[in-house]
Amino acid sequence: KQWYQRRVRGNKKLNFGMTSKTYLQREETIKDVMPKQKAGFFGVENGGHRVTPISQKKRKLYLPKLTFIKSLVREVGGYKPYELRIVDLLKSPGANVEKKAQKLAKKKLGSHKRAKKKVAELSNLIKA
DSSP states (O other): OOHHHHTSSTTOOOOTTOOHHHHHHOOOOHHHHSOOOOOSSSSSTTOSOOOOOOOHHHHHHHHHHHHHHHHHHHHHHOOOHHHHHHHHHHHSOSTTHHHHHHHHHHHHHSSHHHHHHHHHHHHHHHHO
């Protein structure tokens, strides 16, 4: 198979001539987007362990419990060394402190989006 055929789920093939307008106009049903159920054993096309997908309503039910557990772990475990360095950077006076903190966070976390979120979380910690 070609590299561009492997990146697509199922029988769909990439259309490199597709513009953003035609992409938005294309209709996809939920069945097209959802992956097929696993076969239950390996060595076949859709092999793997069968799992039942959790609905969005049930996921929302877990959120309060999950936030409590995360806050408890944060309270007991404390902050990681790189997070403490970011806090020190944010506390220090000078220009472009936020930018330097984001740069360090991006290096540790791997993506700009995660870095922005982490720096915002730690700057709220300083303000509180």
